[in-house]
Amino acid sequence: MQVIGIIPARYGSSRFPGKALAMLNGAPLIQHVYEQARAATRLDDVIVATDDERIVQAVARFGGTALMTSPTHRSGTDRIAEVARQRDAQVILNIQGDEPLIVPSQLDQVAEFLLAHRAVPMATLMTRITHDEDVNNPHVVKVVVDQDGYALYFSRAPIPHVRTQEGSRLKAQGSRQGQLPPASSLQPPACFKHIGVYGYQREFLLRFPHLAPTPLEQLEQLEQLRALEHGYTIKVLETPSDTIGVDTPDDLQRVEATLQKTEVRRQRSDVF
Numbered sequence: 099m100q101v102i103g104i105i106p107a108r109y110g111s112s113r114f115p116g117k118a119l120a121m122l123n124g125a126p127l128i129q130h131v132y133e134q135a136r137a138a139t140r141l142d143d144v145i146v147a148t149d150d151e152r153i154v155q156a157v158a159r160f161g162g163t164a165l166m167t168s169p170t171h172r173s174g175t176d177r178i179a180e181v182a183r184q185r186d187a188q189v190i191l192n193i194q195g196d197e198p199l200i201v202p203s204q205l206d207q208v209a210e211f212l213l214a215h216r217a218v219p220m221a222t223l224m225t226r227i228t229h230d231e232d233v234n235n236p237h238v239v240k241v242v243v244d245q246d247g248y249a250l251y252f253s254r255a256p257i258p259h260v261r262t263q264e265g266s267r268l269k270a271q272g273s274r275q276g277q278l279p280p281a282s283s284l285q286p287p288a289c290f291k292h293i294g295v296y297g298y299q300r301e302f303l304l305r306f307p308h309l310a311p312t313p314l315e316q317l318e319q320l321e322q323l324r325a326l327e328h329g330y331t332i333k334v335l336e337t338p339s340d341t342i343g344v345d346t347p348d349d350l351q352r353v354e355a356t357l358q359k360t361e362v363r364r365q366r367s368d369v370f
Contacts, residue, residue: 099142101209102187103135106174107195109150113346118153118195120350123357127344128153129160130198138205140213141191147174147181173321175296176307183304189213190303192296196344198353200295204337208297211335219302220325221333222249223293225340232291237345239292239320241334249332252292252320292334293341296322302330 107118107128114120118128128146135144146157146164149171157164165184171177175192182190189212191205208221224241232238236254243249251257298306312327314320325332342353 099185099187100213101141101189101191102182102185103138103141103144103191103193103205104178104181105131105135105144105146105193105195106177107146107148107153108174108177109148109153114344114350117344118148119156120344120347122198122350122354125160126156127198127350128156128195129162131193131195131200132157132160132162134198134200134202135191135193135205137202138209139202140206140209142187143185144193145181145185146195147177149177175303175321179303179307182300188216188300190298190300192298194294194343197294197341198344199341199356200293201337201339201341204293204295204339207335207337208295211333212297212299215333216299218333219299219330220322221297221335222322223295223337224290224334225293225337227289227291228340233289239294241290241292243290243334247334247336249322249326249334251326252318252322254318254320256289258289290334290336291340293337294343 105128109116109118111117119126122130132144132146135141146153146162147167148154148164149167149169154164154166165181167177167180178190178192189209191208193200193205204223208223211221212218227233233256239252239254240257241249241252242257306325309324309328312324314327315323322332342349342356344350344353
């Protein structure tokens with residue numbers, strides 16, 4: 099096998115316990131993610147890596163493959179590394195278990211890049227931010243890249259910062275009024291949202307859990323910063339498709355509304 103996709107899914111979640119098994123349009127959340135991953139043409143296999151027997155049983159019921167992993171893992175990356183050691187694949191994709199709207203072609207995009215660039219240890223995705231509220235939302239991770247598309251930094255804060263006379267004036271005015279200025283007044287032409295799909299060369303993935311956690315990683319609570327702080331490069335590929343990650347029950351309702359709209363459009367196109 100050249101490429102495998104691994105979906106880390108734990109039952110415990112501080113903001114949404116049992117999230118992986120939450121029902122979405124009549125099927126558990128993990129099933130939606132799994133089926134999107136199986137639709138990618140460049141993945142030779144898809145495996146759910148979990149620490150809970152309830153998730154193993156749910157995956158088995160819809161015909162998927164799940165493996166039990168250690169309950170002591172600190173992160174999803176540690177969990178997929180355990181599974182990757184048991185599989186002989188050159189490229190491993192970490193597909194977040196709370197991304198039911200991930201597009202199969204996005205997974206193919208990451209896989210194809212890493213297969214063609216064996217010297218690049220890691221790759222991920224970004225998309226242009228089109229909603230003003232996302233710029234200042236700490237749950238929306240932003241990324242800035244260099245001229246070759248390699249990550250310079252990831253942050254929950256609005257980056258890059260726009261330092262102009264007008265921008266500074268609006269920011270000061272918003273501070274005095276106890277609120278942020280309109281995001282549209284500060285948003286640069288290219289502000290990018292990070293989409294949490296990670297691809298790794300096998301050798302780097304198996305090395306990553308042994309790298310010491312780093313200060314910026316711990317401050318931002320963003321694991322990918324560990325790779326940057328240790329001097330590794332991350333290629334960030336642009337995609338036109340946005341996704342909605344499920345962190346809370348409210349997010350689940352947003353995804354359900356999106357899926358229902360998509361189904362209505364599909365039915366209309368079938369009619370006409």
